[in-house]
Amino acid sequence: MSEQDGHPNKYNELRSTYKYYIDSYNALYQLKTENEEDLNSIYKMIKKEMIDSKKYTPTSIIKDISNIIPYNNRYTKSYLSLVKLISDDYNIQEVKDIKRFSKNLQSHTKNTIHTAIMYNDIEKFIILTESDGFDKNQKYKSKLYPDSDEGYSLLELCCYHGAVDCFKLLRTKFNSKITQTCLKFSFLGRNKEIMSECLKYQKPNKDCMEYAIISHNIDYVTFLMNEHKIKINLNYCGKHKNLESFLVCFDQTNDVDKCFIYSAYFGIASLCEYFLSLGADIDEKDKEGDTALNYSAIYNFKELAELLISHGANINEKDDDGHTPLFLSAYFKSPEIAELLISHGAKIHKKDDEGQTPLHASALSNNQETAELLISHGANVNEKDENRYTPLHLAAYHKSIETAELLVSHGAKIDKKDDEGQTPLHAAALGSNKETAKLLISHGANINIRDKGGRTALHGAACFNSKEIAELLISHGANVNEKDDEEQTALHTAALKNSPETAELLISHGANVNEKDDDGYTPLHLAAYYKSPETAELLVSHGAKIDKKDDSGQTPLHAAALGNNKEIVEILLSHGSNVNIRDKGGITALHIAARYDYKEIAELLISHGANVNEKDEDGNTILHYTASKNSKETAKLLISHGADVNEKNDDENSTLYFAAKFNRKELAEILISHGADINSKNDEGQTPLECAEICDSDETAKLLISYGAEK
Numbered sequence: 001m002s003e004q005d006g007h008p009n010k011y012n013e014l015r016s017t018y019k020y021y022i023d024s025y026n027a028l029y030q031l032k033t034e035n036e037e038d039l040n041s042i043y044k045m046i047k048k049e050m051i052d053s054k055k056y057t058p059t060s061i062i063k064d065i066s067n068i069i070p071y072n073n074r075y076t077k078s079y080l081s082l083v084k085l086i087s088d089d090y091n092i093q094e095v096k097d098i099k100r101f102s103k104n105l106q107s108h109t110k111n112t113i114h115t116a117i118m119y120n121d122i123e124k125f126i127i128l129t130e131s132d133g134f135d136k137n138q139k140y141k142s143k144l145y146p147d148s149d150e151g152y153s154l155l156e157l158c159c160y161h162g163a164v165d166c167f168k169l170l171r172t173k174f175n176s177k178i179t180q181t182c183l184k185f186s187f188l189g190r191n192k193e194i195m196s197e198c199l200k201y202q203k204p205n206k207d208c209m210e211y212a213i214i215s216h217n218i219d220y221v222t223f224l225m226n227e228h229k230i231k232i233n234l235n236y237c238g239k240h241k242n243l244e245s246f247l248v249c250f251d252q253t254n255d256v257d258k259c260f261i262y263s264a265y266f267g268i269a270s271l272c273e274y275f276l277s278l279g280a281d282i283d284e285k286d287k288e289g290d291t292a293l294n295y296s297a298i299y300n301f302k303e304l305a306e307l308l309i310s311h312g313a314n315i316n317e318k319d320d321d322g323h324t325p326l327f328l329s330a331y332f333k334s335p336e337i338a339e340l341l342i343s344h345g346a347k348i349h350k351k352d353d354e355g356q357t358p359l360h361a362s363a364l365s366n367n368q369e370t371a372e373l374l375i376s377h378g379a380n381v382n383e384k385d386e387n388r389y390t391p392l393h394l395a396a397y398h399k400s401i402e403t404a405e406l407l408v409s410h411g412a413k414i415d416k417k418d419d420e421g422q423t424p425l426h427a428a429a430l431g432s433n434k435e436t437a438k439l440l441i442s443h444g445a446n447i448n449i450r451d452k453g454g455r456t457a458l459h460g461a462a463c464f465n466s467k468e469i470a471e472l473l474i475s476h477g478a479n480v481n482e483k484d485d486e487e488q489t490a491l492h493t494a495a496l497k498n499s500p501e502t503a504e505l506l507i508s509h510g511a512n513v514n515e516k517d518d519d520g521y522t523p524l525h526l527a528a529y530y531k532s533p534e535t536a537e538l539l540v541s542h543g544a545k546i547d548k549k550d551d552s553g554q555t556p557l558h559a560a561a562l563g564n565n566k567e568i569v570e571i572l573l574s575h576g577s578n579v580n581i582r583d584k585g586g587i588t589a590l591h592i593a594a595r596y597d598y599k600e601i602a603e604l605l606i607s608h609g610a611n612v613n614e615k616d617e618d619g620n621t622i623l624h625y626t627a628s629k630n631s632k633e634t635a636k637l638l639i640s641h642g643a644d645v646n647e648k649n650d651d652e653n654s655t656l657y658f659a660a661k662f663n664r665k666e667l668a669e670i671l672i673s674h675g676a677d678i679n680s681k682n683d684e685g686q687t688p689l690e691c692a693e694i695c696d697s698d699e700t701a702k703l704l705i706s707y708g709a710e711k
Contacts (some may be wrong), residue, residue, distance in 0.1 A: 011251035018243055018268065020049040025241040028068055028082075029216040031075050043085045051090070055675065056267065058090040060299065064099045064231050064241060071188055073144040074161060076101055104144050114140050117154065120163035129169070136174040156181045162189030171197070178202060187211040187220050204228045210236045212484055213245050221245045225252070228595040234258060235286070238265025243406050257284045262293035269307045282313045297325040297341070300334035305341070310648075315346045322352035323361075331361035335369040348379050355385035363391035363407070366400030371407070381412045388418040390425075396440065397431035404436045414445045421452035429460035434468045447478045454484035455493075462490040462506065465499030470506065480511045487518040495523035495539065498532030503539070513544045520550035521559075525653035528560035533567045546577045553583035561589040561605070564598045569605070579610045586616035594622045594638065597631030600636070612643040621648035627658035632667050646674040652682040660688040660704065663697035668704070678709045687711060 013586060025043045050056045065079050072079075083098055113134075116125040128134065139151030145160070152160070154175040154522070158167035164341035170176040183202040186195040188211055204224055212220035213236045224230045225248075232249035236242070237491065243266055250259045260280035263271045270294060276282065283291055295311045296305040305325075309315060316324050328344040329337040338358070351357055359379040362371035367691070371391075375381060382390050392412040395404035404424075408414070415423045422430075425445040428437040441447065448456050458478045461470040470490070474480060481489050491511040494503035504521075507513060514522050524544040536556075541547065547555045557577045560568040569589075573579060580588055590610040593602040606612060615621050623643045626635040636654075648654050656676040659668040668688075672678060679687050689709040692701035 011247050013249075014247050014271075014274070015244065016245075016338070018271065019089070021164045021266065021268065022048050023243050025064075025243070026216045028065065028239070029072065029214065030079055031072060034075065034078050035566045036081075037500075038059070039081050040085075043082055046082075047086075047089070051086075054303075056093050057300070058086050059095060059448055060267075062092065062098065063094045066095065066101070067240075069101055070144060070146050071211075073142075076105055076144060080105070085110075089664050092706075102141055104142060107252040113154065114157060115144075117157045117163045117166050118161050120161065120165050122165040122169065125166045125169065129173070132374050136170075136176065144490055152181065153177075155179075156185055159183070159185035159189050159191075159194055162186075162191035162194060164193050165578070167191075167194050167197075180205070180207070182697055184208045184211040187215045187217070190215065190217065196701055204230060206230060206233065209233060210240075213237055213242045214240045216240075216242055216244070218244050218248065222248065234262035238262045238603060239362070241266070241477050256280045258286075260284060261286050261290070261292055261295075264292035264301070264304060264308075265299070267299055267301035267304055268295070269301075269303045272304060273307060276311055277699070282308060282311050283317055285319070289318070289321075291317055291325075293317070293325045294319060294323070294328055297329040297334055297337045298332045300329075300332070300337055302336045302340065305337050309340070309344050315341050315344055318350075318352070322354075324350050324358070326350065327352055327356075327361050329360045330358040330367055330370045330374065331365050333365060333370070335367070335373060337374055338370045342373065348374055348377050349383070351385070354387075355387075356389075357383050357391075359383065359391045360385055360389070360394055363395040363400055363403050364398055366398065366403050367397070368400075368402040368406055371403050375406070375410050379399075379433050381407050381410050381449070382416060384416075384418075390416050390424070391416075392416065392424045393418055393422075393427045396427040396433060396436045399433045399436065400433060401433070401435045401439065404439055408439065410590050414440055414443050415449060420687070421450070422455075423449055423451075423457075425449070425457045426451060426455075426460050426520055429457040429466060429469050429473070430464065432461075432466040432469060434466075434472060437469055437472055441472070442474050447473055447476050448482060450482075450484070453486075456482050456484075456490070458482065458490045459488075459493050462494040462499055462502045463477075463497050465494070465502050466591060467499075467501040467505055469504045474505070474509050480506050481515065482511045483515075483517075488521075489515050489523075491515065492517055492521070492526055495532055495535050496530040498527070498530070498535050500532075500534040502536050503535050507538070507542050513539050513542050515549060516548075516550070520552070522548050522550075522556070523552055524548065524556045525554075525559045528556040528565060528568045528572065529563040531565045532564055533565075533571065536568050536571055540571065540575050546572060549583070553585070554587075555581055555583075555589075556591045557581065558583060558587070558592060561592040561598065562596075564596065564601060566600050566604060569601055572602070573608045579605055579608045580614060582614075584614075584617075586618070588622075590614065591616060591620075591625050594625040594631055594634050595629055597626070597634050598707065599633045599637055602634050606637070606641050612638050612641050614649060615647075619651075621647045621649070621655070623647065623655045624649060624653075624658055625662055627655055627662055627667060628662045631665055632670060635667055635670055637658055639674050645671050645674050646680065648680070651684075654680045654682075654688070656680065656688045657682060657686075658689055660692035660697055660700050661695050663692070663695070663700050665699040665703050668700050670708055678704055678707050 007688040024046050052056055062083050069076055069079050110490045113128045141151035155170050158181045178198050180202050183198040184207045186198045209224050209230045214223055239245040256278045257280050260275035261284050293308045326341045359374045425440045458473050483489055491506045518542055524539045557572050590605045613621055623638050656671045681687055689704045690711055
């Protein structure tokens with residue numbers, strides 16, 4: 001370690017001072033045991049050094065453990081044992097996120113290739129790689145691993161778990177590719193052979209530094225810093241409780257202000273005080289505009305907050321989103337900090353950039369305790385944000401039932417409308433929050449009140465298939481046939497959102513299955529277009545008219561074809577839909593399939609008797625329609641089923657004429673190869689070649705000339 005002028009040996013001194021913290025979190029992040037005695041030993045250290053010393057709350061330690069598990073998931077069971085010890089000793093109720101790890105724990109016991117990698121079981125791994133159906137390129141996704149949209153390859157999992165034998169087999173037998181993820185995961189797996197191999201193919205980056213910090217192995221951190229000139233990220237140090245790496249960074253940079261801000265992550269008042277003694281700016285901000293006081297509010301570090309306030313920290317300072325420390329304490333459930341801030345003059349009504357107050361924040365996170373505190377100090381329960389949401393709107397949508405009860409008991413207006421004209425009852429329905437809906441109804445919420453689009457809460461329940469909410473609303477008098485401004489009922493909404501359970505409930509209470517909206521669409525039209533097969537089947541079984549026409553004369557079969565919904569086309573045809581029925585423009589479902597090159601739909605329609613030479617009111621055949629969108633595959637299909645390539649429309653234009661007009665060279669070639677007359681004239685005496693030249697369809701013109709076309 002280097003020594004900076006003015007602060008000799010500061011790293012060693014600070015490390016010695018905070019050894020208890022470093023050792024405690026190293027034990028958690030580097031946990032490699034399932035032995036009960038070892039786990040009890042770790043727990044006793046954390047209990048003594050962190051919890052009983054009042055430095056950290058039991059809940060905060062449990063939250064930290066939940067953040068660690070995705071980076072060391074082989075020992076999930078051990079982490080959950082530690083959580084149980086803490087919960088039992090301190091009577092802690094279930095902490096959010098811990099349950100999801102318990103649910104996914106069973107994946108550790110299954111006889112899969114992933115568990116073989118986890119335990120570096122090379123014998124089992126070989127057997128599984130030689131089994132039928134083995135896919136060397138398979139990806140694995142689990143909530144026990146860091147978030148990933150695509151999942152992780154087998155080689156990446158080997159790096160994560162340090163499974164060196166499985167790693168070698170994948171490299172030698174399958175030539176599995178070493179990715180950047182392999183390299184960063186190798187810092188978690190802590191296998192030197194794997195890490196060395198990964199470094200041959202990938203260059204370390206900032207992500208690698210984060211994973212080195214997560215590993216709590218100081219040698220990895222200093223290796224990246226010294227050998228690859230990657231800076232230690234203080235934000236990562238704080239986020240992953242790596243105080244040792246933080247101190248190394250301070251020793252190297254001597255950046256007092258920056259280190260002061262991020263020192264707040266650790267919640268150690270004396271550490272922050274140390275930086276203040278070196279002249280740190282108490283209101284210094286990070287890249288997001290957060291101050292040290294903000295972090296004390298986020299993590300509920302009361303002792304630290306008291307220190308900062310005593311040194312003159314601005315208690316109303318805003319971050320880049322306009323959040324004050326009080327807002328953050330309300331959102332992150334730090335009631336002690338909120339009380340402290342208020343006692344020192346924090347502004348109760350201060351709004352963020354979206355116009356939300358700390359009371360809105362409490363409603364968002366169901367922080368009843370802080371909400372009660374804010375109200376007792378004069379917070380306006382009916383204050384609106386920029387979208388005109390009151391705290392009750394937010395509580396209703398976000399399932400914050402306890403906070404909703406509190407707000408109502410303090411005079412929150414039940415039917416207050418937001419910018420869209422929606423009340424808290426609408427919000428409860430849209431958020432599928434039955435308990436809050438019950439609460440609002442019990443306090444007189446208007447069941448059938450309409451928003452600016454004329455939608456009721458029942459429309460909202462139908463939108464998200466919230467059957468229980470719908471049932472509750474109906475039982476309190478909701479009108480199942482109430483229409484919005486587009487003349488759509490809740491059943492229309494259920495149809496377009498494929499909410500079959502709610503649709504069935506609505507029908508059982510008298511919803512009209514053949515009701516039309518202002519475009520003449522029935523629920524079946526919408527189900528057909530928006531790919532709602534379950535709801536479509538339900539509607540048909542309850543008497544929906546198969547060939548009911550909308551205002552343009554189209555039936556649900558037209559809608560299903562337009563939506564490219566093969567499954568619903570099959571349903572409709574199986575229930576007797578007229579395959580050749582025409583709309584007001586003479587268009588059939590096959591015309592639509594041809595226009596958009598929906599070959600599978602076209603095949604299905606033809607197999608049920610669709611006329612391949614049917615004309616619209618302008619005399620255009622199905623084949624004519626293939627030209628507009630260059631539907632080559634459907635054109636071939638139509639011709640193979642007898643479509644006349646030389647049939648003309650009312651203006652005597654052939655399909656080849658349209659192919660020339662729209663420069664559809666490949667389609668033109670198909671038509672010509674099947675006998676299309678290249679010199680056919682329309683009623684103005686114009687040939688396809690003349691049309692191509694007028695329309696600058698150069699490629700098609702050249703093709704026509706090559707086949708001997710005349711002007």
